[in-house]
Every structure is written in C-alpha cells, then in structure tokens.
Amino acid sequence: MKISEHFEQAKGKTLFSFEIVPPQKGQNIQHLYDNIDPLMEFKPPFIDVTTSREEHIFIQRKDGLLERKITRMRPGTVGICASIMHKYGVDTVPHILCGGFSKEETEYVLVDCHYLGIENVMALRGDAMKHEAYFVPTDNGNNYAVDLVKQIDDLNRGKYLHEIVDASHQTNFCIGVAGYPEKHFESPSMESDLRRLKEKVDAGADYVVTQMFFDNKKYFRFVEKAREMGITVPIIPGIKPIAIQKHMNVLPQIFRVELPDDLVKEVDKCNSNKEVRQVGIEWAIQQSKELVEAGVPVVHFYSMGKSDNIKAIASEVF
Numbered sequence: 001m002k003i004s005e006h007f008e009q010a011k012g013k014t015l016f017s018f019e020i021v022p023p024q025k026g027q028n029i030q031h032l033y034d035n036i037d038p039l040m041e042f043k044p045p046f047i048d049v050t051t052s053r054e055e056h057i058f059i060q061r062k063d064g065l066l067e068r069k070i071t072r073m074r075p076g077t078v079g080i081c082a083s084i085m086h087k088y089g090v091d092t093v094p095h096i097l098c099g100g101f102s103k104e105e106t107e108y109v110l111v112d113c114h115y116l117g118i119e120n121v122m123a124l125r126g127d128a129m130k131h132e133a134y135f136v137p138t139d140n141g142n143n144y145a146v147d148l149v150k151q152i153d154d155l156n157r158g159k160y161l162h163e164i165v166d167a168s169h170q171t172n173f174c175i176g177v178a179g180y181p182e183k184h185f186e187s188p189s190m191e192s193d194l195r196r197l198k199e200k201v202d203a204g205a206d207y208v209v210t211q212m213f214f215d216n217k218k219y220f221r222f223v224e225k226a227r228e229m230g231i232t233v234p235i236i237p238g239i240k241p242i243a244i245q246k247h248m249n250v251l252p253q254i255f256r257v258e259l260p261d262d263l264v265k266e267v268d269k270c271n272s273n274k275e276v277r278q279v280g281i282e283w284a285i286q287q288s289k290e291l292v293e294a295g296v297p298v299v300h301f302y303s304m305g306k307s308d309n310i311k312a313i314a315s316e317v318f
C-alpha cells in the first residue's frame with residue numbers, strides 16, 4: 001500500500017516507522033531480523049531500507065602495491081525490501097540514489113521494485129563519496145533528487161528511457177524526498193533550500209521525510225515555512241536517538257545538524273555509553289511525545305543498528 005494511503009487509513013492517529021541499513025556484504029541477514037523483530041509490535045506501516053554509495057577500497061597485490069577498486073559494501077537494498085515484505089507482511093521503502101547509478105541502472109532498479117510489488121520509493125541525491133568534498137554526479141546519472149523524481153514520475157506515466165518499447169504499462173510509485181529543518185549544508189539559504197524542496201514536490205514527490213533534528217522547534221518552524229511556500233504534502237519528522245558519546249561530534253559533522261545545549265550538558269554528565277544511551281532515549285521520548293501531540297502523521301526513527309533504544313522509546317510513545 002502507498003504511504004499516502006496508510007496516512008488516510010490512520011485517520012489522524014500518529015504511526016511509528018523506522019529505517020534500517022543493509023548489512024555489510026559477507027554478514028548474515030539474521031542480525032537484521034533480530035533487530036526488526038522487537039519493533040514489529042508497534043505495527044510500522046512501512047520500513048525504509050537505505051542504499052549505500054559505492055566506495056573506494058584498497059587491496060594489497062602480491063607485489064605489495066595497493067590496488068584501488070570500487071565496491072559497494074552494503075548491497076542488497078531491493079532484495080532486503082522484498083525479504084522483509086515477505087517475512088513480516090509490511091510495506092518497504094527502498095532508498096533510490098542519484099549518486100553511483102546511471103539513469104539506465106536506476107530504471108532497472110525501479111522495474112525490479114515494481115515487479116516485487118514495492119509501491120513506495122525514497123528519491124535521494126546521495127552523499128559525496130568519502131574522498132570527495134562535494135557530490136559529483138555520476139556519468140549519465142541524475143544530478144539532483146528532483147531529476148530522479150522526474151524519472152520516477154515519468155515511469156508512473158509509462159515513459160521509459162529511450163522510448164523504444166511499447167510501454168502500455170505504468171508504474172504507480174508513491175515518492176518520498178528529503179527535507180532539511182536546518183537547511184541542507186550546500187544550500188546558500190533556507191529559502192533557496194525550500195524552493196528546491198518545492199521543485200521536488202512539484203515534480204511529483206508525495207511526501208517529505210526530514211533530516212534528523214534534536215530541537216522540535218526547528219521542525220515546527222520548517223513545516224510552517226514549507227506551508228507558506230505552498231508545499232502541502234505530509235512532512236514526516238525523522239528522529240535519531242543519541243546512543244554513544246561519539247555521536248556528539250559525529251552527527252553534527254556528518255549530518256550538519258546542531259545539538260541543543262541542554263542535550264549536550266546531559267550527555268557531558270554521563271560516565272559511560274550506557275548512560276548516554278539512556279539520555280538519548282529520554283530525549284527522543286520527549287521529542288516524540290510532543291510530535292504526536294502536534295498530530296504528525298508518523299514519527300520515523302533512524303534505527304541504524306541495534307533497536308533496543310528504539311523499542312524503549314516506542315514503548316513509551318505508541
């Protein structure tokens with residue numbers, strides 16, 4: 001079922017959803033299931049599965065020199081989506097990236113999704129590769145998320161690449177895109193970033209999922225500004241519970257988000273990561289309760305590995 005239909009069915013009740021990353025290649029998928037199992041009691045209408053970019057790795061050759069190879073360390077997004085749908089009977093949302101894929105490859109992934117009965121996709125540009133300061137578009141790939149939304153919307157209208165086939169069958173994807181309550185870091189201003197967001201919605205996006213934020217005021221202000229700009233689709237808040245001391249530096253650095261000083265002070269008082277995890281849980285419970293009260297359609301959790309903290313939060317909120 002489409003995300004938009006899940007929201008209609010919920011009739012104003014706030015839903016619970018979460019996001020996972022595929023295991024590194026060579027790892028067992030059972031570990032992933034062990035972390036999904038405890039969250040199923042909260043009846044997520046959908047689970048997002050991220051796509052990781054390809055990366056450079058260095059392999060030592062027999063002569064001792066290092067050889068640079070490109071590999072995808074976490075492949076299998078669409079396979080995992082299909083497997084989760086089959087195992088849990090829940091909708092899945094694969095993340096489709098511009099970076100690392102030509103338009104042809106993207107079309108094939110979308111065709112696979114369609115055959116599998118996947119009805120929702122998240123259209124993202126993707127991060128820069130590790131050695132790059134900025135995102136560099138892939139040859140014959142999409143440059144911005146808006147171009148990817150257009151490609152998906154084209155398929156929804158039966159328009160495939162090259163137009164050499166008789167495409168009488170249309171896909172019917174519900175399309176999600178990312179939004180930034182604290183502005184995307186490459187964007188010159190909040191207003192210009194919101195105009196970009198509006199372009200994605202005008203091109204066919206059905207809903208927005210926000211970057212993680214730790215101060216609800218930023219989310220509420222963002223939604224207000226988006227509405228003023230004529231963006232009317234649902235804007236889903238994304239929540240990431242702080243889990244380890246290292247997150248205090250890593251999250252602002254990777255995701256370009258600010259941490260409220262009250263949260264920083266609470267974490268500073270902790271003597272172990274166990275205590276930090278508890279502070280993260282309590283902070284996320286407060287955020288989630290306020291979001292539910294404000295009537296958001298779903299609170300979406302970035303549960304990238306272990307799910308015990310997400311379960312502790314969901315038990316208090318849903």
Ligand SMILES: NC(=O)C1=CN([C@@H]2O[C@H](COP(=O)(O)OP(=O)(O)OC[C@H]3O[C@@H](n4cnc5c(N)ncnc54)[C@H](O)[C@@H]3O)[C@@H](O)[C@H]2O)C=CC1
Binds near residue numbers: 128143193
């Ligand atoms: N994997 C995931 O679940 C998520 C990943 N992200 C990451 O965040 C980053 C951005 O992704 P998206 O928001 O999908 O990208 P986007 O293409 O919508 O925007 C990227 C940047 O380019 C700007 N921009 C957009 N269209 C433009 C145009 N036509 N001309 C000039 N500038 C333009 C935007 O303002 C923004 O600064 C990526 O690195 C993405 O992977 C964000 C959220 C979720």
Ligand SMILES: Nc1nc(=O)c2c([nH]1)NC[C@@H]1CN(c3ccc(C(=O)N[C@@H](CCC(=O)O)C(=O)O)cc3)CN21
Binds near residue numbers: 050211212250254302
């Ligand atoms: N710029 C960007 N890229 C993404 O891939 C991305 C976003 N933003 N925002 C939304 C989701 C959330 N994602 C993520 C990915 C990883 C963690 C995370 O917590 N990772 C590590 C810490 C980072 C590290 O050390 O590599 C962790 O401890 O779990 C959280 C959210 C992926 N998505």
